[in-house]
Amino acid sequence: MVERANKPKPPTLSSTPGLPPQATVTFSDDNSRVIAELPTGESVTVLLYGATVISWKDAQGDEKLWLSEAAKLDGSRAVRGGIPVVFPVFGTAPTHPQTKDLPQHGFARTSRWEFLGKSTSESQTGSAANGPAVKLDFGLSSAAPGLDPIAAARWPFKFNLIYSVTLTQTSLTTSIVVTNDDSAPFDCQVLMHTYLRVKDITAVQVQGLADASYIDKVDGGARKTQSAAEVTITGETDRVYTPAGDPGAGPVTVVEAGRPVYAVTRDNLSNVVVWNPWADKAQGIADFAPKDGFRNMICIEPGAVGAWQSLEAGDAFEGAQTITLLG
Ligand SMILES: O=P(O)(O)OC[C@H]1O[C@@H](O)[C@H](O)[C@@H](O)[C@@H]1O
Structure with missing residues (x-):
C-alpha cells in the first residue's frame, strides 16, 4: 500500500453538476488513484504516485496503454507502463551540475502527487459537439509532503508542477506547467513517457518522423537522420527525435497492419522519443512482464529533452501531448 500522511478517504462516486443527467461523468477517488468515466464508457485511471496514467480505455473497454503485469503500483518504484512523467531530467545527466545527482528520469514519477480537482466541459471537434470531456488536475511542489526525498536532497529548487489529464470520447491529453518558484534560475527537462498498446510490434509503422x-x-x-518515411521496430530501439519545424506542425501517427491507430500531437514539446526494449533488454528489466510484452507496446514520448529549459525565477514552461484514437 502507498504510505499516506492522511487517513484514507473512503471511495467516493459523484456525478457532475452542470451537465445534463444523461451526460453524467462518474468519478472515483480512493486517495490512491482517481478514475473518471464518460457516460459513453471511456475511462482513465491516474495513480497519485507519479501522477501516472495507468489505464485509458475506449467505450468498448479496450485498453490503449501498456502496463507491465509486474508494475509496482504501491509507491515502491516508478510504474513500468502507462504514462510516467519525466522531470526534471531525462535519463541521467552526469555532466550537468544541477541534475547530475538525480536518478534516471528524475523524481516526478517517484513522488506522490496531490489530486487538485476535476472539471467537465463539452468537447468540440471543429464546430461539432463531441460529448463531455473531463479534466483531472494534479499538483506537485517542492513543499509537498509526497515529494520523493531524493528531490529535496539533490535538487534544492523551489518549483511547482501542475499536470492535467483530459479525457474525451476520442482522445487523451496530458499537459504540464512547470513554474520556477525559486529566487534562482534552474534548468529542467520534461517528457511524457507514454507506453502505447499495440497488437503486434512487427506490424507497426510510425509515421511523421x-x-x-x-x-x-x-x-x-550517434546523430542520424530518419531517411525512411516510416520507423519500423525490428530490434531494441531508443531514439530521441527532433522533428523539424513547430512542434504543433504535424502528428506522429502509429499505424498497425496498415491501419492508423493513434495520432500523437505535441504542443511546445520539441522532441519525440521512440523506445522499445525488444527481447534482451526486456529480459533484464525486473518489472517488465510478460517478457514478450515488448511485442505489445511502443513508447512514443513527447518531451522537451533535446536542450535544457532554463527557467528564470518566476518563469513557467508549459507543454502538452494529445493522443487521438483513429479508425
Ligand atoms: O527503465 P526506465 O528508467 O523507465 O527507462 C526506460 C527507457 O526510457 C526511455 O525514455 C529512454 O530513452 C531509455 O533509454 C530508457 O531505457
Missing part, C-alpha cells in the same frame, strides 16, 4: 534528426542511444548516441 521522416527527415527528422535523431540521437540513436542504441548506437552510442
Whole structure:
C-alpha cells in the first residue's frame, strides 16, 4: 500500500453538476488513484504516485496503454507502463551540475502527487459537439509532503508542477506547467513517457518522423537522420527525435497492419522519443512482464529533452501531448 500522511478517504462516486443527467461523468477517488468515466464508457485511471496514467480505455473497454503485469503500483518504484512523467531530467545527466545527482528520469514519477480537482466541459471537434470531456488536475511542489526525498536532497529548487489529464470520447491529453518558484534560475527537462498498446510490434509503422534528426542511444548516441518515411521496430530501439519545424506542425501517427491507430500531437514539446526494449533488454528489466510484452507496446514520448529549459525565477514552461484514437 502507498504510505499516506492522511487517513484514507473512503471511495467516493459523484456525478457532475452542470451537465445534463444523461451526460453524467462518474468519478472515483480512493486517495490512491482517481478514475473518471464518460457516460459513453471511456475511462482513465491516474495513480497519485507519479501522477501516472495507468489505464485509458475506449467505450468498448479496450485498453490503449501498456502496463507491465509486474508494475509496482504501491509507491515502491516508478510504474513500468502507462504514462510516467519525466522531470526534471531525462535519463541521467552526469555532466550537468544541477541534475547530475538525480536518478534516471528524475523524481516526478517517484513522488506522490496531490489530486487538485476535476472539471467537465463539452468537447468540440471543429464546430461539432463531441460529448463531455473531463479534466483531472494534479499538483506537485517542492513543499509537498509526497515529494520523493531524493528531490529535496539533490535538487534544492523551489518549483511547482501542475499536470492535467483530459479525457474525451476520442482522445487523451496530458499537459504540464512547470513554474520556477525559486529566487534562482534552474534548468529542467520534461517528457511524457507514454507506453502505447499495440497488437503486434512487427506490424507497426510510425509515421511523421521522416527527415527528422535523431540521437540513436542504441548506437552510442550517434546523430542520424530518419531517411525512411516510416520507423519500423525490428530490434531494441531508443531514439530521441527532433522533428523539424513547430512542434504543433504535424502528428506522429502509429499505424498497425496498415491501419492508423493513434495520432500523437505535441504542443511546445520539441522532441519525440521512440523506445522499445525488444527481447534482451526486456529480459533484464525486473518489472517488465510478460517478457514478450515488448511485442505489445511502443513508447512514443513527447518531451522537451533535446536542450535544457532554463527557467528564470518566476518563469513557467508549459507543454502538452494529445493522443487521438483513429479508425
Ligand atoms: O527503465 P526506465 O528508467 O523507465 O527507462 C526506460 C527507457 O526510457 C526511455 O525514455 C529512454 O530513452 C531509455 O533509454 C530508457 O531505457
